[in-house]
Amino acid sequence: MERTHYERWIEDCINHDSRYGKFTLDNIRNYQYKKIRETMDYAKKNSPFYREKLKGINSYDIDSLNDFAMKVPFTTPEELANKPLDFLCVPQHMISRIVTLKTSGTLGDSKRVFFTENDLERTIDFFHNGMKYLVSKDNRVLILMPGDYYGSIGDLLKKGLERLGCSALILGPVEDSLKVLDMLNLRDIDCIVGIPVQIYQLARFKSSNEKYRGIKLKSVLMSGDYVAKSIVKVVEKAFNCKVFTHYGMTEMGFGGGVECKCISGYHLREGDIYFEIINPISGEVLPWGNEGEIVFTTLTREGMPLIRYRTGDKGKFKTSSCKCSILPRMDYVKGRILEEVRIEDVNIDIGTLDEAMFTIDNLLDYKARFKKGNIIQIWVKSMDPKAPVNQYEIEEALKESLIGNLIREEKLIIEYCGEMEDIEISTGMFKRKLLFYLF
Ligand SMILES: [Zn+2]
Incomplete structure (x- = not known):
């Protein structure tokens, strides 16, 4: 099969650094190994946090990626929230963009992430190359992600798309689905990029309204949150294009x-990031294909490199190779390690619920909270409030999922709580989650 854009891009990334010759997985790993050692040296020299963290660990003692996993400790989101400035490797005037991320209840402080101009450039380059699958020259793209500020995700994506010869319009997260559909009707848009549940809602409104029948897209990209396959299906069907x-x-x-x-x-993004999947309890790297916590190390970051950073996201590598490339792939990320409950042998997380809930035709969104006594409370946002989604529909949908047996055997109770009152518009900075109420 013809080599993909992406493969060529990764090859350019690694060969730009020094000649690695043939494009093989070994050569990619050699490149990453070398960049990891450089990153360790750079971070130790320039950031107070890593000077302390990596005390006594010398990069030249790390003789393989395995060795890296054995000897180098993790960096946690808590550490980042505690002392963000200690991670900085450059003077503050070199920082072009700071993102403040509010953290969940368990972490008091906000995480702050700093990027230099070069860091932003690497991201633009990634967007430029990643989008080649979705669009081509002269296509028009509507960006439904935050993009008001210099160096925001929307801004970087727009710049990447412009390098492809596309024009991009940044609208920001969707506040009114019908307005966006009207816009798609009027303007000649080829591709939309947005937050999964928001695009899902556009799809539901489009399918239920004749007026929007004529909208034709070439592709859709969903980003900024976990994606359930059920969401992909609904969007694919509504817009009749690749998602x-x-x-x-x-x-x-x-x-x-x-x-x-x-x-x-x-x-x-193998040229810029090295990924590992670890056992969240023991910290050991898991055999290829096993599910665990996603950990990553930045390979080219200038402002604020992160070494073995624990994402809290649950993921696994796919064991089969893709038709298109020798590049490894990661499976869809469905939720967070700490945000799941286990009943009998079944893990329940937001991804499991999403798969079932988003098959309900009249459902726009929902909120789920786990309560003592194996109860899941569910609030819904119905598309047609006059005929709201009811308990029966929810139970029927959930009975088709991995937790179906638990419900049938009454080991798990679904408590229907009616329509959601607070409807937060997701900015893509917060991911969907299963809430907990344990008291
Ligand atoms: Zn592929």
Whole structure:
């Protein structure tokens, strides 16, 4: 099969650094190993945090990627929240963009992530190359992600798209689905990029309204949150086009990996980031294909490199190789390690619920909270409030999912709580989560 854009891009990334010759997985790993050692030296020299953290660990003692996993400790989001400035490797005047991330209840402080101009450039380059699967020259893209500020995700994506010869319009997160659909009707848009549940809502409104029948897209990209396959299905059907998903987080420099046209998991940003999957309890690296916590190390970050940073996201590498490339892929990321409950042998997380809930035709969004006594409370946002989604529909949908047996055997109770009152518009900075109420 013809080599993909993405493969050529990763090859350029690693060969730009020094000649690694043939494009093989070994050569990619050699490149990453070398960049990891450079990153360790750089971070130790320039950041107070890593000077302390890596005390007594010398990069020249690390003789393989395995050795790296054995000897180098993790960096946690708590550490980043506690002392963000201690991570800085450059003087503050070299910082072009600071992102403040509010953290969940357990962490008091906000995480702050700093990027230099070069860091932003690497992300633009990733967006430029990752988007080649979705659009081509002269296409028009509507960006439904935050983009008001210099160096924001929308701004960087727009710049990447312009390098492809596309024009991009940044609208920001969707506040009114119908307005966006009207816009798609009027303007000649080829591709939309947005937050999964928001694009899902556009799809539901489009399918239920004749007026929007004529909207034709070439591709859709969903980013900024976990993506359930049920969401992909609804969007694919409504817009009758390929639906791609992207995985990333701010700490990665927004971008982490994107799907190729085979639509079967993320090809990772191997030139800039090294990924590991670990056992969240023991910290050991898991054998290829096992599910665990995603950990990453930045390879080219200037402002604020992160070494073995624990994302809290649950993921696994795919064991089969993609038709398009030798590049490894990561499977869809479905939720967070700490935000799941285990009943009998079944893990329940937001991803499991999403898969079932978003098959309900009249459902726009929902909120779920786990309560003592194995109860899941569910609030819904119905598309037609006059005929709201009811308990029966929810139970029927959930009975088809991995937790179906638990419900049938009454080991798990679904408590219907009616319509959601607070409807937060997701900015893509917060991911969907299963809430807990344990008292
Ligand atoms: Zn592929």
